[in-house]
Amino acid sequence: xxxxxxxxxxxxxxxxxxxxxxxxxxxxxxxxxxxxxxxxxxxxxxxxxxxxxxxxxxxxxxxxxxxxxxxxxxxxxxxxxxxxxxxxxxxxxxxxxxxxxxxxxxxxxxxxxxxxxxxxxxxxxxxxxxxxxxxxxxxxxxxxxxxxxxxxxxxxxxxxxxxxxxxxxxxxxxxxxxxxxxxxxxxxxxxxxxxxxxxxxxxxxxxxxxxxxxxxxxxxxxxxxxxxxxxxxxxxxxxxxxxxxxxxxxxxxxxxxxxxxxxxxxxxxxxxxxxxxxxxxxxxxxxxxxxxxxxxxxxxxxxxxxxxxxxxxxxxxxxxxxxxxxxxxxxxxxxxxxxxxxxxxxxxxxxxxxxxxxxxxxxxxxxxxxxxxxxxxxxxxxxxxxxxxxxxxxxxxxxxxxx
Amino acid sequence: xxxxxxxxxxxxxxxxxxxxxxxxxxxxxxxxxxxxxxxxxxxxxxxxxxxxxxxxxxxxxxxxxxxxxxxxxxxxxxxxxxxxxxxxxxxxxxxxxxxxxxxxxxxxxxxxxxxxxxxxxxxxxxxxxxxxxxxxxxxxxxxxxxxxxxxxxxxxxxxxxxxxxxxxxxxxxxxxxxxxxxxxxxxxxxxxxxxxxxxxxxxxxxxxxxxxxxxxxxxxxxxxxxxxxxxxxxxxxxxxxxxxxxxxxxxxxxxxxxxxxxxx
Numbered sequence: 132x133x134x135x136x137x138x139x140x141x142x143x144x145x146x147x148x149x150x151x152x153x154x155x156x157x158x159x160x161x162x163x164x165x166x167x168x169x170x171x172x173x174x175x176x177x178x179x180x181x182x183x184x185x186x187x188x189x190x191x192x193x194x195x196x197x198x199x200x201x202x203x204x205x206x207x208x209x210x211x212x213x214x215x216x217x218x219x220x221x222x223x224x225x226x227x228x229x230x231x232x233x234x235x236x237x238x239x240x241x242x243x244x245x246x247x248x249x250x251x252x253x254x255x256x257x258x259x260x261x262x263x264x265x266x267x268x269x270x271x272x273x274x275x276x277x278x279x280x281x282x283x284x285x286x287x288x289x290x291x292x293x294x295x296x297x298x299x300x301x302x303x304x305x306x307x308x309x310x311x312x313x314x315x316x317x318x319x320x321x322x323x324x325x326x327x328x329x330x331x332x333x334x335x336x337x338x339x340x341x342x343x344x345x346x347x348x349x350x351x352x353x354x355x356x357x358x359x360x361x362x363x364x365x366x367x368x369x370x371x372x373x374x375x376x377x378x379x380x381x382x383x384x385x386x387x388x389x390x391x392x393x394x395x396x397x398x399x400x401x402x403x404x405x406x407x408x409x410x411x412x413x414x415x416x417x418x419x420x421x422x423x424x425x426x427x428x429x430x431x432x433x434x435x436x437x438x439x440x441x442x443x444x445x446x447x448x449x450x451x452x453x454x455x456x457x458x459x460x461x462x463x464x465x466x467x468x469x470x471x472x473x474x475x476x477x478x479x480x481x482x483x484x485x486x487x488x489x490x491x492x493x494x495x496x497x498x499x500x501x502x503x504x505x506x507x508x509x510x511x512x513x514x515x516x517x518x519x520x521x522x523x524x525x526x527x528x529x530x531x532x533x534x
Numbered sequence: 535x536x537x538x539x540x541x542x543x544x545x546x547x548x549x550x551x552x553x554x555x556x557x558x559x560x561x562x563x564x565x566x567x568x569x570x571x572x573x574x575x576x577x578x579x580x581x582x583x584x585x586x587x588x589x590x591x592x593x594x595x596x597x598x599x600x601x602x603x604x605x606x607x608x609x610x611x612x613x614x615x616x617x618x619x620x621x622x623x624x625x626x627x628x629x630x631x632x633x634x635x636x637x638x639x640x641x642x643x644x645x646x647x648x649x650x651x652x653x654x655x656x657x658x659x660x661x662x663x664x665x666x667x668x669x670x671x672x673x674x675x676x677x678x679x680x681x682x683x684x685x686x687x688x689x690x691x692x693x694x695x696x697x698x699x700x701x702x703x704x705x706x707x708x709x710x711x712x713x714x715x716x717x718x719x720x721x722x723x724x725x726x727x728x729x730x731x732x733x734x735x736x737x738x739x740x741x742x743x744x745x746x747x748x749x750x751x752x753x754x755x756x757x758x759x760x761x762x763x764x765x766x767x768x769x770x771x772x773x774x775x776x777x778x779x780x781x782x783x784x785x786x787x788x789x790x791x792x793x794x795x796x797x798x
Contacts, residue, residue, distance in 0.1 A: 427643075429639060429641055429643035430643060430645065432606050432637075432639070432643060433637075433639065433643035433644070433645070433702075434645075435604075435606060435632065436604055436606060436632060436635070436636070436637040436706075437632070437636075437656070437657035437661065437705070437706070437709060438629060438632040438633040438657055438661040438709060439656075439657060439660060439661060440629070443660055443661075447656060447660065448645055451647050452645075452646065452647050455647065
């Protein structure tokens with residue numbers, strides 16, 4: 132008996148489940164009679180929706196409206212001879228994405244390849260200009276250069292990658308706005324000429340960059356020990372959350388000049404940026420507060436017991452953990468901020484939706500609503516999904532919910 | 535009967551001519567939570583190098599008391615002097631005291647977003663202002679002392695409870711404190727991990743560290759404690775050497791409590 136007990140249990144590999152395609156279909160699609168019914172119903176539905184949609188898109192739709200107005204939709208009234216500056220920003224972005232990809236993502240080769248190939252079909256399409264073709268190819272070249280640099284440096288370049296992202300956005304603003312007066316190589320382009328997708332991006336980026344620190348400060352203020360500070364923050368957050376964004380945009384564009392000294396009129400885009408930032412900071416503050424509340428008291432106590440000051444404990448211990456837990460919510464917030472920028476049409480700015488509507492207002496394009504709206508919807512979707520995907524990657528690499 | 539004990543301790547304290555010999559001095563410490571009187575006049579002195587064990591039922595105020603020693607809890611009456619620094623509202627004093635005292639918690643409270651070595655070097659780098667290299671060298675030495683140098687680059691979540699608590703001890707020691715406070719360090723551990731933590735604590739006690747330990751590990755108390763204090767309802771019911779307490783407890787409450795935790 133003792134001999135038998137001494138035998139150690141064998142270590143076995145887990146059972147493998149291998150299916151044929153049919154086996155898989157049977158298990159997942161046709162396992163029961165109601166499952167079968169559901170599967171068939173959905174197949175019919177897909178057919179009924181997709182086939183007409185496809186026929187319309189390839190046959191009936193007149194996409195030339197997009198082709199003719201592409202530059203308007205992308206950059207609005209931005210001067211034609213300065214459009215290279217928008218491309219320059221894209222090239223920079225491609226290089227940084229390639230660089231970061233090499234450092235953080237590494238695996239997922241297929242997705243990387245798909246991203247790399249994405250500009251090519253557009254470049255091949257007949258209506259694309261030579262200038263745009265070269266630039267689309269340039270995107271790939273820059274992405275590959277960035278990837279190569281990241282690949283050579285490896286993980287040691289992490290800090291450089293973070294800094295490249297941090298510096299990228301202010302740089303974009305400088306490039307788009309320009310800094311030389313008159314006829315220099317980068318003349319100032321007044322914000323009244325910014326438009327289309329470019330303006331949508333700039334509003335989003337500025338909104339995110341400024342509402343993030345402001346929101347964090349508001350969240351900390353709301354949890355402050357000082358009653359005055361707390362009251363001000365609660366008052367701000369609750370006021371802003373009680374007012375629709377449209378109202379805030381109106382206030383920013385119509386009321387703000389009333390409070391400022393006579394003669395100073397900050398431009399419309401700046402006012403919209405301020406409005407969006409102030410609005411989303413309030414929501415961000417509430418989300419960050421949720422993250423802060425999820426941090427156990429023991430973390431504060433351990434930090435204080437080690438002699439860290441309140442400020443050090445917050446910056447080194449509490450905020451990194453709190454922000455990490457709210458990444459999914461924050462990205463959700465940023466996605467809705469991206470889409471909410473379409474509301475600035477109301478104060479007369481021509482961002483993507485605004486310019487689309489003004490394109491449709493031209494007599495020769497009456498009746499092209501479907502094409503135009505589907506096109507801009509696809510753009511909104513693509514970038515929203517991209518942000519969502521980034522946040523998932525970020526969660527995985529930061530180990531949300533694991534550590 | 536509690537004043538008797540206070541007198542006993544006070545006498546001992548008064549008998550000591552050199553103030554400097556006593557690293558912790560508590561005089562009539564009171565603490566309220568709202569209307570609840572959690573500490574009702576604790577008077578206790580600890581000499582340099584002394585190992586003090588505090589035990590008592592839950593809610594007896596022992597945890598509150600140890601947390602007043604580094605001002606995680608504020609006392610509302612009485613006096614606490616740590617290594618010649620009185621704990622008052624003065625923030626500089628509080629910071630100095632916290633630099634002199636290390637604390638180990640029941641639930642470890644490691645920082646989950648930092649690796650083991652980052653956990654240990656954080657305070658030396660930011661509070662003591664050491665350079666990273668020096669802090670890491672000392673951290674590695676401490677990890678060797680607590681027996682887990684190979685875990686330096688893991689995250690706390692990847693370690694067992696016993697390992698986490700040993701990292702927590704190393705983290706507290708990295709600040710080179712003069713006093714170590716332990717708040718039930720083994721209560722959250724699985725039985726087979728208690729010993730590895732107690733071994734580290736015994737070694738620390740024998741190295742001459744001043745320690746105040748809340749624990750119900752009576753084996754530990756017998757092995758290294760110089761004095762023991764029994765807390766109940768916010769007062770020190772009885773105090774003395776482990777021999778006094780185990781062999782001849784004077785108070786009925788002490789006897790009852792000891793019989794309850796020692797019968798198994």
